[in-house]
Amino acid sequence: MSYYTHSNRILVALDCIIFGFDGEDIKLLLIKRNFEPELGKWSLMGGFLGEDEDLETAAQRILYELTGLKNNYLEQLQTFGSINRDPVERTISVVYYALVNSQQQDINAINAHNAYWISLSEKPNLIFDHNKMVEQARQQLRYKAALHAIGFELLPEQFTIPQLQKLYEAIYNRKLDRRNFSRKIISTGLLLGTGEKDSKSATKKGQLYRLDTTNYQRYLNDYVSFFPELTLS
Amino acid sequence: MSYYTHSNRILVALDCIIFGFDGEDIKLLLIKRNFEPELGKWSLMGGFLGEDEDLETAAQRILYELTGLKNNYLEQLQTFGSINRDPVERTISVVYYALVNSQQQDINAINAHNAYWISLSEKPNLIFDHNKMVEQARQQLRYKAALHAIGFELLPEQFTIPQLQKLYEAIYNRKLDRRNFSRKIISTGLLLGTGEKDSKSATKKGQLYRLDTTNYQRYLNDYVSFFPELTLS
DNA sequence: TTGTAATGGTGTTTATAAGACACAATTATA
DNA sequence: TATAATTGTGTCTTATAAACACCATTACAA
Numbered sequence: 001m002s003y004y005t006h007s008n009r010i011l012v013a014l015d016c017i018i019f020g021f022d023g024e025d026i027k028l029l030l031i032k033r034n035f036e037p038e039l040g041k042w043s044l045m046g047g048f049l050g051e052d053e054d055l056e057t058a059a060q061r062i063l064y065e066l067t068g069l070k071n072n073y074l075e076q077l078q079t080f081g082s083i084n085r086d087p088v089e090r091t092i093s094v095v096y097y098a099l100v101n102s103q104q105q106d107i108n109a110i111n112a113h114n115a116y117w118i119s120l121s122e123k124p125n126l127i128f129d130h131n132k133m134v135e136q137a138r139q140q141l142r143y144k145a146a147l148h149a150i151g152f153e154l155l156p157e158q159f160t161i162p163q164l165q166k167l168y169e170a171i172y173n174r175k176l177d178r179r180n181f182s183r184k185i186i187s188t189g190l191l192l193g194t195g196e197k198d199s200k201s202a203t204k205k206g207q208l209y210r211l212d213t214t215n216y217q218r219y220l221n222d223y224v225s226f227f228p229e230l231t232l233s
Numbered sequence: 234m235s236y237y238t239h240s241n242r243i244l245v246a247l248d249c250i251i252f253g254f255d256g257e258d259i260k261l262l263l264i265k266r267n268f269e270p271e272l273g274k275w276s277l278m279g280g281f282l283g284e285d286e287d288l289e290t291a292a293q294r295i296l297y298e299l300t301g302l303k304n305n306y307l308e309q310l311q312t313f314g315s316i317n318r319d320p321v322e323r324t325i326s327v328v329y330y331a332l333v334n335s336q337q338q339d340i341n342a343i344n345a346h347n348a349y350w351i352s353l354s355e356k357p358n359l360i361f362d363h364n365k366m367v368e369q370a371r372q373q374l375r376y377k378a379a380l381h382a383i384g385f386e387l388l389p390e391q392f393t394i395p396q397l398q399k400l401y402e403a404i405y406n407r408k409l410d411r412r413n414f415s416r417k418i419i420s421t422g423l424l425l426g427t428g429e430k431d432s433k434s435a436t437k438k439g440q441l442y443r444l445d446t447t448n449y450q451r452y453l454n455d456y457v458s459f460f461p462e463l464t465l466s
Numbered sequence: 467t468t469g470t471a472a473t474g475g476t477g478t479t480t481a482t483a484a485g486a487c488a489c490a491a492t493t494a495t496a
Numbered sequence: 497t498a499t500a501a502t503t504g505t506g507t508c509t510t511a512t513a514a515a516c517a518c519c520a521t522t523a524c525a526a
Contacts, residue, residue, distance in 0.1 A: 003269050004322055007281040009242035012314075012325060036236050048240040055314035055325065079312040079327050081245075081288035089237055092245060092288065094312050094325075162503070180485065182504075206493095206503060395474070413514065415475070439474060439522095 011091040014058050015046040015130065017077065017137040018067065020102035021154040023163065025119040026141075026170045027102065028134065029066065030126070034114045037088050038127045044134070045115065046093070059096040066113050068106025073099040073153040075144075077137050085129045093129075097137040099153035145171050149190055152211050158194060160206035161185060189215050244324040247291050248279040248363065250310065250370040251300065253335035254387040256396065258352040259374075259403045260335065261367065262299065263359070267347045270321050271360045277367070278348065279326070292329040299346050301339025306332040306386040308377075310370050318362045326362075330370040332386035378404050382423055385444050391427060393439030394418060422448050 018029035030042050047062045049055065055076070064070055074096055081092035102117060110116075118124070123134065145151050151167050152159075161182045169176055185191060191209040251262035263275050280295045282288065288309070297303055307329055314325035335350060343349075351357070356367065378384050384400050385392075394415045402409055418424060424442040 004244060004281070004324070007244055008284050009244050010282070011237060011240055011242050012245065048237070049243070049314070049325075051241050051323070052316060054316055055312060076311055078309055079288060081282070081327070083285060083287055090284070091237070092282075092327075094314070160503085177485070177487090178503080179487080179505080183506095184484090393474085410514070410516090411474080412476080412516080416477095417513090 011086075011089060012049040013046055013086075013091050013093040014049060014055065014062055015044040015093050015095045015133060016059060016062050016066070017044060017095065017097040017134055018063065019097065019099050019137075019141060019154060020117055021167055021170065022102065022117070023166060024170065025121065026138075026154075027117040027119055028123060029100075029110070029115050030118050030124070031066075032114045032116065033127075041127045042124045043127045044130045045113070049094070055094055056096075059094075059098075063096075063098050063100075066109060066115060067100060068109045069100055069104060073150060077133070077140055080129050080133065082129065093133075095133050095137070097140065099141075099150060101154065101156055103156055142171060149188070149216060152190075152216070158208040158210050160208060161191075162206055164209075244319075244322060245282040246279055246319075246324050246326040247282060247288065247295055248277040248326050248328045248366060249292060249295050249299070250277060250328065250330040250367055251296065252330065252332050252370075252374060252387060253350055254400055254403065255335065255350070256399060257403065258354065259371075259387075260350040260352055261356060262333075262335075262343070262348050263351050263357070264299075265347045265349065266360075274360050275357045276360045277363045278346065282327070288327055289329075292327075292331075296329075296331050296333075299342060299348060300333060301342045302333055302337060306383060310366070310373055313362050313366065315362065320361075326366075328366050328370070330373065332374075332383060334387065334389055336389055375404060382421070382449060385423075385449070391441040391443050393441060394424075395439055397442075 020027040020029060029045065031045055033039050033041055033043055045062055045066045047058065047065075049058050050061075053061070056074070059074055059076075060070065063072065063074060075098075077095040077097050079092055079094045083090065085091070085093070120134075120138065123131075125131065126134065145168070151164065151171070154167060155163065162178070164185065165176055165178065165181045168181075190212055192212045194208045194210055253260040253262060262278065264278055266272050266274055266276055278295055278299045280291065280298075282291050286294070289307070292307055292309075293303065296305065296307060308331075310328040310330050312325055312327045316323065318324070318326070353367075353371065356364075358364065359367065378401070384397065384404070387400060388396065395411070397418065398409055398411065398414045401414070423445055425445045427441045427443055
């Protein structure tokens with residue numbers, strides 16, 4: 001039972017990059033730290049791995065603590081382990097990124113943590129190596145969204161095609177042709193027209209669609225080149 | 234200096250998935266364990282993270298110990314952290330995968346570790362969650378090779394186009410059209426014809442090419458859809 | 467050494483999909 | 497109610513993928 005006795009044990013943290021979308025910009029949920037270390041500075045939401053927790057479970061817990069959300073898209077990004085990345089003590093951090101529909105969040109939980117939705121383009125400087133984490137997550141989001149139909153995770157259940165287009169334009173920071181975009185999206189068979197036009201929403205323009213969940217499951221596991229024209233740099 | 238006092242420290246291991254290519258099959262460098270735990274069973278090459286080591290440094294060290302190779306393609310895959318993945322003690326494992334040119338290895342080091350090159354299709358059952366790791370690495374290799382020009386890392390410095398094609402056919406386990414393949418590869422500008430035909434090699438068929446390293450660097454960072462026809466499942 | 471089979475190199479055709487652009491219908495706003 | 501902005505559908509051109517033909521070179525065995 002003691003083969004590993006001479007090896008050293010170290011701290012394992014988790015950090016969550018939480019992406020949202022407000023209809024115009026890709027947003028990050030960031031924390032203005034009201035606790036030590038690095039009090040007063042900006043950081044990602046994080047925590048330590050519990051004794052009886054899987055990595056994924058811990059990431060879900062951290063996401064839940066901050067947003068009150070469960071069952072979001074959550075995927076491991078990478079593990080960061082430079083020797084001095086945390087000046088307090090040697091710590092490696094397993095980083096996850098989440099895609100959330102920012103309209104379903106728990107405002108109280110967010111306020112309690114002193115967290116704010118901030119546009120990716122206005123991201124403040126973050127502590128430790130959190131800037132690198134965000135940059136890598138942004139890149140991974142571009143990868144994933146070009147090959148898999150994950151963009152929908154950032155939208156409300158019902159959405160218009162132009163809304164979806166704005167999302168992709170925000171992810172890739174470039175304009176797409178309206179005509180070609182809708183043709184391509186429709187042809188995937190992923191969308192189901194609801195026939196309705198949302199009366200509650202601010203805009204009454206455009207037909208509302210929702211995901212065809214059957215086809216969606218298929219797409220999630222398949223490799224589909226959604227937008228070959230989008231450069232992933 | 235002591236904000237993290239109540240958090241628990243755990244073991245951090247690293248495991249390396251080492252891919253090779255023998256001209257026909259994708260190979261894995263696996264260890265028939267002559268040490269505890271799980272003596273006698275098959276596993277990946279691994280080790281523990283040292284106190285003064287970055288993750289990447291540790292992965293390089295482990296790869297070097299086994300193969301005598303440095304400066305190989307080495308990339309972090311994912312971190313595995315299920316509670317009971319290691320029955321000896323709670324351990325999380327940061328997994329890297331490497332692409333090596335199996336002709337340049339240090340045979341003595343490999344023999345000393347009781348390691349063997351085994352075709353992916355003949356992979357034996359591995360300890361712990363190493364099977365899952367390999368499966369995920371195989372998938373990641375397919376992703377990467379479809380979008381980036383990393384296949385060359387598995388070939389000797391000089392190679393023929395048919396050899397390169399066989400590599401891609403092995404990665405994706407399907408036949409490719411000979412004519413279309415060479416046209417596509419040539420058009421990337423990645424290959425430099427050497428004019429020679431290798432006199433030492435077993436086969437004298439086909440012109441020898443080598444990488445145009447200038448263009449290669451560009452491709453490594455770019456997203457390039459090498460083979461849209463290849464399904465990544 | 468010579469004929470035959472296998473493999474390698476280059477070209478052409480066809481089908482499909484991307485990208486650019488036009489027009490009509492609907493909605494928002496002054 | 498007029499006008500501008502936005503949305504939905506259609507067409508054309510061009511680029512690229514995929515299928516297939518032909519000839520040259522090499523390997524191997526009679």
